[in-house]
Amino acid sequence: MSPIATSTIDSYDLSPDQYKVIYEDAIPLEGQPPSALGKDDLVRIHNRNLELKKESGKSRNSFVLPAAYAPSSASLDTLQKISLSDLKLGTHNRGYFVTARTITSSYHSTDLITILEDDSGAVARLVQGFQNFSSSDSSIPLNSTVAIKEPYCKFNGENDWIIRVDHPSDIAVLKGDDAAVSLILQFVTEKKEISPTQWREAGDLAYLDKKFSSAIECYTQAIDNSTSDTAFKLSTLRKRAFANLTARSFSAAKEDAIASCLDPPEPGDEKAYFCAGRAAYELGLYTESEQYFTTALNLKPRDPKTLKELRKTQTRISEQETGVYNFASMIDRLKKGEVHLDHADFVSNTEVKMAEGKGRGLFARREIKKGEVVMVEKAFCLPDLYTTDQSEDIRDGQRLEMWNFNTNSRTQRPAQASLFLQLLKKIYGDAEASKKFFELDGGSYLRSGKEAEIVDGVPVIDSFLTEAIRLRNCFSCPSTSLSLLTSNPTIYNSHTTPLSAGLWTHAAYINHSCIPNSIRSFIGDIMIIRATCTIPAGAEILHQYKASDAAYLVRKQVFEQNWGFVCECPLCGKESGSKEVKHGERSELVERIKREVGRLGKEVSVARIRGVEKLVRRLEGLHESEVYAGLPRLMLIHPCIWLLERWREKREWGMVVKYGLDVLRNFGFGEDVVREGTLELGYEKGIMNVESMRALKVMGEAYKELGKLEVADECEKEAKGMFVVLTGSEVGIEDFFST
């Protein structure tokens, strides 16, 4: 297939399929200039597209993740400057860099697009793939100066070539609407002498103008160029500390703040200690933060702002050490619309170690009792973008999609695409974060080994590896797990609770099991993991990546496709031994039952219920006892819940108890969990979830109706225990159990 001609239609007009053709069929044309179109044509086409974009007012943002090529890990001093007209096509132009000026405003299509011109008058189209569409400062203004390392120049259709930048660390942009930029350019390109005071003044102006990276650059020049004036150096360091704090470069802010003080500190240094305290707090270094605030208070006792920060820090230290949180206040804040909550992580119960056959895993450092908190973690990154799969009402600008040509897939929810973009922004701006992030599992993606290395002051970021890591490690999450209980999904109907997608770097080490020993829940961006059974010291913590599909063969495929592993948990291990024909028979019968109950309306006669019961007995008979002894029989769960609900409608309490027991048995809690009027659940092999909790709750009601009050109380007590594990806390428990 020949590549599509795109010389007169810009990528804005292309569908993802057309893109795909271009990427897959692009022909390397070594030795061609970057664009056969002249400057006038390029600018004309660009401006026309810019106008079209404005007119169309399309609110959907989409972008494309093309096939992988590696980011540059060379520093600018080791590269040779080259003109745009000397770039080679279809290659990375290793060993070279280009600098050029933007001669148009940029616009977003599937990517961010602008036109560049270099000193020699050569022009090229720049296509940047990683801009954060949701942030207001993501454009490249007219007259900006860009430096691109080892540019990847690619064929884009007949007579058209582009420079494609997919990795944030491959490009540096000095924005054209930034006053400090002209000073920086005069210094770099015209070798103009600029005094430290001039640098500092330019830094102050940039800071006031909220151009923090320019302010930091100017203060850095002022510091590096000042010779013996210690007072000047220290006060400029302090200015840079605050600029770094505002720019959220917390490690640098902390370092600068401390370096700006005398040893021992003197009155006046409290501001620097306050800044260091804030930076350490944001880095999660609460004990260090406490020391800085204490020093600040020694220098300026009873300062109310510092006292407030110190108290907050001490609360974080207590959370970190005890795992005790004020969940009620967390939920209150969530109700006020805050998703990103200010809390410490509690991870001291756990450690990362090798898990045989699974890479690394998370292990218990001490015995963790059933229901106890295993760990609590604040999200590394979580977009505030909760939508249902069917959402038609996504707010403007949130309709974000990403086509990934490495996996031939498209993101299903806007939060997934948004998470990718926010991750790039976070790891590019924070060296420590990028190190932590790139340690995560990226599957079979071939790493250069240079990711997160600091080159030219920023970490090397590989966008494609970032996405590979996101795919393997991110979790879907509701804004609160409590909403999953109250949204009242019916069986055979997926629930419609809005979900976002986020990444938690410590929890990302947890491996999957279909019979897990822990469950994650969410309150905003805080993930709470509790034990579903008592976990002995040294045992591996396991949770379900996805609610296990009832059909073994479907489940197997999902885990292989999405995460690249074959689950060998006790259930999968045994079910893999069941004959293929049996799997087929069971699936067929489950489908038949589903069709059958789907046909029945709301009011179901006893005769009809009995009919379904017969089918369910047959399905039970298709479960080999040598495979399923003591193990869950997932395919029987929904049919049994359906029967339980119908008998409950008929107020046939004996039958409700019978099917409640069946549901619990099929979840793996044991053959006969009520013996001699006492309830005993086998939590080690039982699967705790909303449905097993509901079954217990309903059984409690039925036993009450039957006058068996003791066992009714036991059912309610166990269901309440499950409620806490499923939602993370006791908040809402009384309301839930009184209805």
Ligand SMILES: C[S@@+](CC[C@H](N)C(=O)[O-])C[C@H]1O[C@@H](n2cnc3c(N)ncnc32)[C@H](O)[C@@H]1O
């Ligand atoms: C979120 S990561 C978990 C941590 C990972 N094991 C590591 O070394 O970083 C997901 C990956 O872990 C591995 N994994 C998770 N559960 C597994 C299991 N039950 N058996 C084998 N591998 C598993 C798979 O490679 C999967 O893609």
